[in-house]
Amino acid sequence: MAAGATLTRADLAESLHREVGLSRADAARLVEQILSHMCEALSKGENVKISGFGSFILRDKGERIGRNPKTGVEVPIAPRRVLTFRASQMMRDRIVSAG
Template identity: 90%
Template sequence: MTSGGTLTRADLADALQRDVGLSRADSSRMVEQILEHMCEALSKGENVKISGFGSFILRDKGERIGRNPKTGVEVPIAPRRVLTFRASQMMRDRIVNPA
């Protein structure tokens, strides 16, 4: 992982190259294919669950009334689909008690 604290696609590809022994090109291609497959599933309305990691869950939010905090004027908020992530219990345990 980079020193900036953000895990990137390149970091994932480097880990695959190092740990599995794939070439740099194959590692990058595999990371891209996995991410593309996840994006396709989500765009079709399917949830994505990665056992031991967590779930990417799509949720439809209905129309509602919001309020402009500056003016106090009520405005309608259109219905929309939102993506949420819910970490698995195993992941939450690792975050709370890092090894």
């Protein structure tokens, strides 16, 4: 994959087709099932950890006061839930050595 390129669901399915030997339809279905399972877990408030890759972590952020950068007027920022990704040490090592 070229630098700056984006890995897509279709790319993942194609890789499964080539490397595992699944049919294209089965590979696409498997990718969708995995992503669906991850989304379902996250929507239930569960974190998702993929060993050797990283963790998708949900954080609840409380209400706080922000400032409009243009006018300087203070505005309240509503509480919200955010999704963060933390790469595993193995992944960080691979990224550093690839760069």
